[in-house]
Amino acid sequence: MQELIPQLASIFRDVFNDPSLAIKPETVASDVPDWDSLTNINLIFAIESEFKVRFALGEIQELKNVSEMAALIMKKKGLAKN
Secondary structure (H helix, E strand, C coil): CHHHHHHHHHHHHHHCCCCCCCCCCCCCHHHCCCCCHHHHHHHHHHHHHHHCCCCCHHHHHHCCCHHHHHHHHHHHCCCCCC
16 A cells, blocks of 8 residues: 555645645645645546546545555555455
8 A cells, every 4th residue: 555655646746736745644635735625626536547446426535544545546456455
């Protein structure tokens, strides 16, 4: 899961148009300036496109931080460890 954080950080930097944006596993929306509902939609779309996965609305609503997003991606890709 940790191996996805750099990839996710790159997506975050692109979506938020901030090359200095630092993303950690515990990062939440309130940690990132300008993270609003529209940016969230763009972020989810970019993540889905990059990783070739689709998220259900309920899955997205349950995510609390970047680490949980990485875990969900791993699960969707069949890479999650039980």
